[in-house]
Each structure stands twice: as C-alpha cells, then as structure tokens.
Amino acid sequence: DIQMTQSPASLSASLGETVTIECRASEDIYNGLAWYQQKPGKSPQLLIYNANSLHTGVPSRFSGSGSGTQYSLKINSLQSEDVASYFCQQYYDYPFTFGSGTKLEIK
Amino acid sequence: EVQLVESGGGLVQPGRSLKLSCAASGFTFSDYYMAWVRQAPTKGLEWVASISYDGGSTYYRDSVKGRFTISRDNAKSSLYLQMDSLRSEDTATYYCTTEGYDGTYYYNWFAYWGQGTLVTVSS
Numbered sequence: 001d002i003q004m005t006q007s008p009a010s011l012s013a014s015l016g017e018t019v020t021i022e023c024r025a026s027e028d029i030y031n032g033l034a035w036y037q038q039k040p041g042k043s044p045q046l047l048i049y050n051a052n053s054l055h056t057g058v059p060s061r062f063s064g065s066g067s068g069t070q071y072s073l074k075i076n077s078l079q080s081e082d083v084a085s086y087f088c089q090q091y092y093d094y095p096f097t098f099g100s101g102t103k104l105e106i107k
Numbered sequence: 108e109v110q111l112v113e114s115g116g117g118l119v120q121p122g123r124s125l126k127l128s129c130a131a132s133g134f135t136f137s138d139y140y141m142a143w144v145r146q147a148p149t150k151g152l153e154w155v156a157s158i159s160y161d162g163g164s165t166y167y168r169d170s171v172k173g174r175f176t177i178s179r180d181n182a183k184s185s186l187y188l189q190m191d192s193l194r195s196e197d198t199a200t201y202y203c204t205t206e207g208y209d210g211t212y213y214y215n216w217f218a219y220w221g222q223g224t225l226v227t228v229s230s
Contacts, residue, residue: 034216036152043202043220044144044152055218087152091215095168096154 002026002090006099012107017078021102023088025069032092035064035073038101039084047086048073080106109133109219111203116224119193129186129203129221136184137161140206140213143177143188145199146223153199156188157206157215170196193228200225 003026013019023033035048046055048064051071061076075082083106088099115127127143142157156177157166165177176189186203200223207214 032215036217043223044217045220046216046218049207049214049216049218089152089154089216094166096215098152098154100151 001095002029002093002097004088004090004097004099006088006102008102009100010103010105012105013078014107015078015080018074018076019078019104020075021073021086021088021104023066023071023073023099025071025090025092028068029090029092031067032090033064033066033071034089034091035062036087036089037082037084038087044087075104078106109205111205111219111221113201113203113221113224116201116226118227118229120230121194121228123193124189124191125193125226127188127190127201127203127224127226131184131186131203131205134205134219136179137181139208140215141177141179141186142204142206142217143186144202144204144217144220145197145226146202147196147199150199155201158186160213190226193226195228198226198228 005024007022031051033051036044038044047058052064063074086102110132112130119125143155145153158177162179174192178187202223203221204217205219207216207218
C-alpha cells in the first residue's frame with residue numbers, strides 16, 4: 001500500500017496569514033492527489049484534485065502544488081471559516097490511502 | 108444539487124451483519140463510480156470499497172474483502188454496503204461518496220459526500 005505522511009499534525013495561525021500543509025507519498029503517485037477539508041461535526045469536502053485543480057465552488061485562496069512524492073496545500077489569507085481538519089488522499093493505486101490529517105486552528 | 112443520504116447504521120454485536128444504504132439525487136447516478144469511505148471515532152479517513160458505474164466491477168480494501176459487499180441499483184439511484192462478520196475495528200462513520208467523472212474519464216477522488224451513518228460493533 002502507498003503510505004501518505006502528512007505534516008504538521010496540527011497548526012495554529014492568525015487570521016489573514018498564509019499556511020501550508022505538506023503530504024509525502026511513499027512512492028511516486030504521478031499527481032494522483034486530492035485534498036479534503038472536514039469541518040467539526042461535518043463530512044469531508046473535496047478541495048483540490050489532480051494535485052492542483054480547484055474543485056467547483058472552492059475559494060481561490062486554496063491552492064495545491066507538487067509532483068512525484070511531495071505535495072502541498074496552501075491557504076492564503078486565512079479566514080475563520082477555514083478552521084477544520086485537512087486530509088490528503090492518493091488515488092494513483094488501490095487501496096486509496098489518506099494522510100493522517102492536519103488540524104488547523106486560529107491563533 | 109447533489110445529495111447523498113446514508114441509512115442503516117446502528118449498534119451491532121461482533122460477528123453479526125448490517126446493510127447500509129445510500130439514496131442519491133441531483134445527478135445521473137448511473138454515470139458515476141461510487142464508493143464507501145469510513146472514519147473511526149476521532150480518527151482519519153479510510154477507503155472501504157468502490158463500484159463501477161454499471162456495477163460490473165468492484166474493489167475492496169484487504170481488511171474487508173470477503174466480509175463486505177458493495178452493490179448498486181441504478182434504477183433506484185441507490186448504493187449499498189452489506190457488512191457481514193463484523194468486528195470491533197469496523198466501528199466507524201460510513202460515508203457514501205461519488206468518485207470523479209468529467210464526462211469522459213473517471214477519477215478516483217471523492218467528489219461528493221453524504222452526512223455519514225455510524226456503525227458501532229460492540230457486545
């Protein structure tokens with residue numbers, strides 16, 4: 001199975017700041033990488049697919065980048081509604097696997 | 108608007124069975140691959156199983172292979188997960204999800220999610 005190592009596990013930042021979350025795959029996943037946001041008590045929502053494509057309706061302050069085994073999610077101009085957990089997922093190969101998550105809080 | 112509504116969760120004893128259902132609306136159900144993804148309490152996400160748009164192909168994670176069966180009824184726009192020989196480690200919220208489709212190609216990201224149904228396996 002492809003292992004997804006996500007960092008940091010938790011993050012505290014101020015409103016208006018830019019934050020970056022990293023995800024490393026145990027092998028090349030050829031941009032088969034998605035990012036999800038899960039707000040407290042809610043189901044996950046797709047943010048990014050194909051490593052850098054924004055899903056319909058997702059604010060442009062979210063962006064994804066990376067290639068090979070290293071990927072990142074950037075959130076510009078952090079807003080209060082961005083408080084959530086964020087997960088990466090590889091879909092290059094079965095079984096699809098997720099990172100362990102990053103919990104984002106406002107400082 | 109895409110809607111996915113799961114049902115069928117509950118408390119069940121180890122070794123027993125449970126069947127989850129997901130009612131879909133707001134999109135052409137028969138065009139999409141579908142999947143079940145679960146999340147143990149306060150834990151991360153885990154893909155469980157996927158099924159092709161016509162039900163002809165199914166895929167499972169090793170830990171549920173032979174115990175769980177994913178199926179669909181396109182006439183009813185419904186997805187199912189039959190769970191047999193349940194174990195305590197199957198305790199989780201189970202989400203019904205659509206996989207990605209751009210009208211030409213299929214992709215294995217999870218585009219839309221239901222609200223989830225909680226399955227608790229305990230004696």
